[in-house]
Amino acid sequence: MADLDAPGRIIVGKYELVSPAGEGGMAVVWKAIVRGAGSFQKVVAIKRIQAGKNADPSFIKMFEEEARVGSQLQHPNVVQIMDFGRDEEGGYYLVMEWVEGLDMFQWVRSYHRAMKVTPWPLVSAIGIEVLRGLSAAHERTTDTGEPAPIIHRDVSPSNILLGVNGTAKLTDFGLARAMDRASMTRPNVIKGKLAYCAPELITGAKANARTDIFGLGVVLWEALAQKRLFTGKNDLEVLLAVRKGAIPPLTGERDDLPGALDTVIQQSLAQNPEERFQTAKEMARALASVLRSTTEHADAEPLGASVRAARTRLGKDPTSAGAVIAPPQNAAPAPDIDVDMGQPEKSSEDLSMSDVEVVEVELRQKKPVDKAPQQPLQSDPPVRGLWEGDDKSVALPLTRKKDD
């Protein structure tokens, strides 16, 4: 059972849990080591349903679906599912490729804390990589060539993993539903994170490629503005904001962005799905064309350097193979970096990384930096600011309770 999980525990004789990597609405992700013959060993990620959830059949069904759907996708921009099973006590485990790095929520948070703007070429490059993964899922075919698209349905910052080697991978097709299993999900349950849901999903439309594109649009908008797009005092207000669909121009949030990038993101966020990019490929091409307008590099090398610097800023050990390791639930949160409110903060580690300095060109911010980004009003239950609250998402019907 997952509630017996602890560092050192060995599951089904071959997966040794090393440390918790993070916790979402439905599960805890562990860094683990798989051991094979001789001295063979490999780092993997293991997702475990949280204690107490094992009894819920709909949860189990979702978990099984995640494994089934995910295992059918093989793409460099999709986190590979490697194994799925039940341990000796009946607890489920999902074994995935381990991504040494950060999720996109953490990456943006690191810039926010350092009072730096996120480099727009890197945000665009991440967008292109994610769109490649989405495109592979949307254009999936069966062995006999029949279209069998997989819709992600939960494109959100925490489901985009950025590697220290400069890769960007989409994970958690857990809320995905293959078109060939249309009856899997319970009706009237809005799954996924509300603030990333396309407006037509609220009124009961079926998830499709264009709803995934909308979700990515929200992720990219937020990564560039460094604040939430759709906010509210509670889930209902968030829902109303999504339905209202007011998308402030990004060029009003910071003054270093090419207008063409704003145009692309606005198009991905069009209220009317007909006005959005119709395919992930189409949007990827549009982002690539914006990237051609800059001489700044946005390939794996600067992205990897940026992820490594972000880990340093967040106080995550950049030297261990431990990568994205969150403190145990009762432990004190990772220390905040002290910020000189007058000017962008630089840690000594940052200053020593000349390659990072090249990447992180200090893009001028239009707004004064001594001001916290726009936050929604606090009330009960609050929908906190994306980058500094202790909820990084609003999930329905599941609610996250953790810091990082």
Ligand SMILES: Nc1ncnc2c1ncn2[C@@H]1O[C@H](COP(=O)(O)OP(=O)(O)OP(=O)(O)O)[C@@H](O)[C@H]1O
């Ligand atoms: N394959 C992986 N390699 C490395 N770290 C991972 C991997 N998968 C997940 N993580 C880390 O674990 C965290 C928790 O993942 P999890 O999918 O359980 O929750 P979530 O994505 O935050 O929310 P949700 O329940 O909506 O998916 C992620 O945010 C990420 O930081």
Ligand SMILES: [Mg+2]
């Ligand atoms: Mg996830």
